Amino acid sequence: MTEDIPEREARSFDNAEGATFFITQRDGAFFAYQNLCPHLQTELEFLENQFLDQDGEYIECSTHGALFNVETGECIAGPCLGESLQPIKVTVHSDGGIYLD
Ligand code: FES
Numbered sequence: 001m002t003e004d005i006p007e008r009e010a011r012s013f014d015n016a017e018g019a020t021f022f023i024t025q026r027d028g029a030f031f032a033y034q035n036l037c038p039h040l041q042t043e044l045e046f047l048e049n050q051f052l053d054q055d056g057e058y059i060e061c062s063t064h065g066a067l068f069n070v071e072t073g074e075c076i077a078g079p080c081l082g083e084s085l086q087p088i089k090v091t092v093h094s095d096g097g098i099y100l101d
Pocket residue numbers: 037038039040041042061062063064065066078079080
């Protein structure tokens with residue numbers, strides 16, 4: 001549900017295959033990505049649901065500090081510069097539910 005993911009926060013989820021992904025909200029829109037850093041294919045967060053940097057401005061990999069644009073998933077700083085997180089398509093329904101497409 002949208003209220004479970006406040007603006008500039010993120011929450012992780014498991015899909016049916018057991019892979020983890022996360023959803024974050026920015027300016028009222030929701031963005032979802034697989035929880036895999038393109039640098040070493042490791043999970044991004046060290047603490048539960050901590051996918052954003054201190055200012056909540058960028059998605060941050062906790063391993064080597066790569067930063068990713070929230071809206072596009074593109075790495076804008078760090079060892080995987082120019083690579084991108086794998087986006088997941090989600091749709092917000094009128095009941096406030098967020099559904100994988
Ligand atoms: S594993 Fe993410 S920046 Fe190195």
